[in-house]
Amino acid sequence: MNYKKDEVTNLLNTKCMNVFGCSIDDATEKQAYKTLCYVVKDLLAEKRSKFAKQYKEKEGKQVYYMSMEFLVGTSLRNNLYNLGMESVFKSALKQKKIDINSLYAMEPDAGLGNGGLGRLASCYMDAMTSLGMMGTGFSIRYEFGIFKQKIVDGWQMEFPDNWLEMGDVWLNRREDESFIIKFGGTLKEEWTDGKLKVTHENYQPVMAVPYDMYISGYDTDAVNKLVLWSAKSPNNLDMTAFSRGEYVRSLEENTMAEVISKILYPADDHIEGKRLRIKQQYLLVSASLQSILLKHIKKYKTLDNLPDKVAIHINDTHPALCVPELTRILIDEYGYDWDKAWDIVTRTLTYTNHTVMSEALERWPESLFSAELPRIYQIVLEINRRLVQKLNEVYPGDIAKIEYMSPVAHGEVRMANLCLAACHKVNGVSKLHSDILINSIFKDYYNIEPDKFTNVTNGIAYRRWLCQSNPELASLIKNLIGDKFVHDATALEGLLKYKGDKNVLESLQKIKLVKKQALAKYISHANGINVDPSSIFDVQIKRLHEYKRQLLNVLQILHMYNVIKDNPNADITPRTFVFAAKASAGYMMAKQIIRLISAVADLVDSDAAVRDKIKVVFIEDYKVSLAEIIIPAAEISEQISIAGKEASGTGNMKLMINGAVTLGTLDGANVEICEQVGKDNIFLFGMTAPEVEELWRKGYNPNFFVTPELKRVLDMLTSGILGTRFEDISKSLLTNSFGTADAYMTIADFESYRQAQERVGKEYLNRDKFTDMSLVNIAKAGIFSADRAVKEYADNIWNIKL
Template sequence: MTTPALAPSPAPANDRSPLAERIVDTLIHRIGKDERAARKHDWLEATILTLRDEIIDKWMASTRAAHAAQAKRVYYLSLEFLIGRLLRDALSNLGRNNEVGRALASLGIDLVEIEEIEPDAALGNGGLGRLAACFMESLATLDLPAYGYGIRYVNGMFRQRLDDGWQVELPENWLSHGNPWEFERRESAYFIGFGGEVTGNDTGIVHWKPAEAIEAIAYDTPVVGWRGKRVNTLRLWSARAFDPIHLDAFNAGDHIGALAGQARAESLVRVLYPNDSNASGQELRLRQEYFFSSASIQDIVRRHVQYFGDVRTLADKAAIQLNDTHPAVSVAELMRLLIDQHDLGFDEAWEVTRKTFGYTNHTLLPEALESWPLPLFERLLPRHMQLVYAINAKVLRQARKAPGVDDAAISAISLIDEGGERRVRMANLAFVGSHSVNGVAALHTDLMKQTVFADLHRLYPDRINNKTNGITPRRWLMECNPRLTALIRDAIGPEFCDNTALIKGLESFADDSSFQERLAEVKRSNKVALAKYIKDSMGLRLDPDALFDVQIKRIHEYKRQLLNIIETVALYDQIRSHPERDWTPRVKLFAGKAASSYHNAKLIIKLANDVARRINGDPLVGGLLKVVFIPNYNVSLAERIIPAADLSEQISTAGMEASGTGNMKFALNGALTIGTLDGANIEIKDRVGDDNIFIFGLDADEVAAKRANGYAPREVIEGSRELSQAVNAIASGVFSPDDPQRYKGLVDGLYGGDWFMVAADFDAYAAAQRRVDARWADQPAWRASAVRNVANVGWFSSDRTISEYARDIWGVM
């Protein structure tokens, strides 16, 4: 379906600004459209290209300055970069919103309308990718030369549709009409090999002859820092076959087979996180990770040799940060390049490698600490398998000499898991191959030392450090919540825009009734806007005066959307049973995607939608409780929801959420947190104060003790009237009359073990929700807490986080 033509009412040509004329010139000469025939997407592209021309000048100046200073560069390797829409981000950071808005208005075009049709780049899944995007923006803001490296996914994370409440995964075709922000770099192309064999001779020279070769092609996107001070580069890799078509096969009639090589290459960049529940999915995932890691490391080494000559000085001029375990194979790849192509000895290459890499761990979940079946790894990457064995031998020999290291510790330290199927442990490879290993919240870092890396920590006691995550206040306050930004500016002045720590000055207004009223007006206007979006897109009417209770994030059992849903069912029962009570009108908002192979997560999405259908259709509670699951959660949707939230649900099982960044975004936008003592919730609590956050439930030590000492969830469920009634209602098919057995597996999981402590924390969670009701009933107290949240979370800026990385790990500040 084509977009209908706009009906602009342009200003006379002689009344247009020079910027408006440049936009029209771009429209005509680079897009080939007359302004009378142009559609919204044409104006969008013309605006981006016009702005991009200005950005290029700053981009090149930044690059020249780094070369002239012979500056050390930061290289951030991440399988995800959840960058979202870029036009509004660039306009805001350059301070050009008003100017561009006026120029387009003189052409009869609404800037907001065309911003809304920019595709949301589908390059990530959740917090990991959004963190990487925040970090790239802060690196530019702090004037630090940096490259981000990732994959230019054609479809990326799937587009989520809900069919009768079931998640359906569809391709996210964000590149279907091209990407006006990017530049193809044909000169930056690299040979990526797979399989084959490794041979050696008497002199020790090793040669890897891959059986398959793919070409990695670079696409660069400029990343603009605040005030346009610096523009850095996000380099994403696309793949193509060296022989995209075998003409002999094509001419012989094998038209499909002739294109198999290109199809195989394109599969590497087709989607983010292919389903790895089967052998072919696992192989594709490993191929993806090596493909982008190899291209990135080759590019970094090539650039260093070009500008500095001696590869031995790599660590002096390059700091490579591994964002989780996905790029961990980079350690072996750098060793391969240094030894096989640059003739360094093993020990010298290892010293260069270890000094160059830093590794950020983002999870304690065993399934996320990637490991690969040894036969698969060796078949795809035979030379790297040799190097992994050699690295392992070096590390284990060192460990044997350390005091107190027994066979159990050796087994835990080893890069090869010998328990059952032999597997290559990528987290261990990243750990031993880096000079710095950091967690992303204080609790997470402590648990790393005590659990997954306990033996490695004893062997390398100075390696683990903490760098609590942060968010960019430009996107997550100034852009997504301009009304609140203006209110803060009026109260404390504009300086906080350049130094987020200064937002602390807002605390003096917490008990100011006039300021509270203005804050309430801002929040309500944001809620009205979100309610309109939901009405237009889903047909559901919401009361903006109700409490907006929000849980938006990746759907996973440890994040405990199930706990929220069960408490919603219990609340529904209580409202119906006690209509005489003064209930707080509440809207429960959910959004998030489940991994395509994650059965229970997809079932939780269906349960949320079944519960929503039943509750929203019940006239007895219609004015008191609504439940909404908004489909296709992405950055742009988060930018709508977060400014409108009153309550932020951060209710993960304690000890399982590394940090979280959604908790920071909500607090910065004036939402109060209900949460466990997990991840960065602890540090948020310390800063906003115990009275301005709703903490409940077991802490990490108590969770561990329950698991270790025997936990009987059946007794807990049967001992809680509200919990047992809600669970029984779900299990009996009250919310799934078409399939009464639909949720039997979910409920059996609660009775049978309750690994995620849903039942164990239910009563405490329900009690915390009633404390929320009481605070909401006292609106001055609620608003005061909201102000104190905004004022005290400036520390969670990604500028602060990146400053700590730069000073403590990378040595660039």
């Protein structure tokens, strides 16, 4: 958009006057921040209305992306950047003596997600918009997003994230577009004219009120919407109770309804079979589908062509209720018969799987499911009945297999099987992950319908992660190869011709140093620790989970500690180990590992012989905006999950494009990172996925893999670090009474990891060679752009022409 400085100043003044009754000169900082956001929102609204009009005339196919999570992070800088208006706003504000950076700093992260899955959804909204697609995200307006984390004496403490106070500036409430969602109740069945009619009675109605958030894209006419549903009681007060003087009881029902959208479930990678969670899922699904179908009917007067005009995407199984709910609406509300309804359902829905961890595959007890969603339950049973009938023809008599594939079995409703039964396309999120899906957990479905399955390797909104978070690097790249890469990330390959170019390597080193200094400043402020910007910055930043093996990292640090203690002159390249990770609140082992990291941080710091060589920092409250500070400063990207468990990873891609070299296993997208950069530009270690499988088959006893160095480290856990013992951890690694010790093979991979870390230390000493590796990583990161990923979804999954 083309605005001059004075016009921007006018917009700011008028808005400030309208909302706060003062000019921008007299506004408080908070008022200035809100004014700026409102002005940007208005610009987006204007663009949106043009885009929507254009689109309406075209009658193209559109995507609805259903996800319980969107980890949006901050929007202000992103929107200004995307509109190409950052500098004009900056100078307009500067004239008013307002530093735009201090306004940026006031924006809370919209933390409406846990980790990888939620952030991916946000990156894809950005890419859809940048590609000019009509794509709408649907989720929940959690009043409290992912909790705030503080570390107190090594323990994680959780605090509520009241993001709406400053974050609601981006939301537009649309009360008039609300829908009623029905929970509980009973079903009445009647035969009329030879047709069975089911009526849902005595249900508790909850109103779903949408809040729209505009999503901008880079250099595009498109503006998309993220629609966040909020639960509201349909009747404000129970007047009978109120008139009897029972004020509190009259409010009770409101509170019960409104609690549905209060809080994001903070569990990543494990299910909690909670009633409230299924209500959240149904609220999202039912409200979104009602809204999609109403719009469609208004436009086309029929739902027969729904699959030609609409793709509805199920982001992991959390919105899997789309399957029975869409069926229900078509049958109960629009009068379709089963076969026709099912045909529409299957041709409209698609599904992405994001994890193979069995504890994360959603299952609901039938009793809870049927009590909360009686009509939906009935439909699920019918889907199941028809499927089992079909499977009996394909696998006659193979009861075990049919049971394994069934959406309903053993007293549970299994959401992944529901998606597999109904969706016409199913994908994994990296080559390795998609292979594992078809060769193992979804094998039986693959055997009947191989064409249903595909892969789309994840991608990132690299303009946020490179151009916005690391403008210094982006501008160097522009000087070297021009700005084509801002539209087309594969143009980064142009950098390869600067391999070995002394000047370029020096510039890269200078920029890295600047970003390391910035992170050092943050750490000194947040942790009160001074870290040395000339040491290697080695980072592991992601949710805390045993399979991601933060523990492997700490054990190796303890080993380094021992080496230095034995020989203070040992040849160790100074290193700063940075961790940032939230543990799900009830995950005790994860919390113990955080404690261990903190204890090791204290241990190395307390020792004069060690502290100049290694530093360990745990930065609290990991979130999108913090990642934007850490990632540009990183030199080593720790991607050390046990092979076969990390579906893809996306932090690995963000770190790569900022020049960090991966130290990792051949897991998830690391495999493809390795393919891109070649074995010389990545530090690989550990067992491969088939080797892991083979070791489980043979029987794994970690005790056979304990080297003397590792034994010494494990003994430290047992005897205590600065007085704290970590026996839970060492026991979980070694006590093999039921063959369950070390479920993530930390011990089996330790020696290989130790050696890889030794290589890192040595290779870093040749700075130019290391920087060359870094350059190759940046140059080869283009393929991991979300633009590429979304194009593949459009081509292979949604059947949308761009």
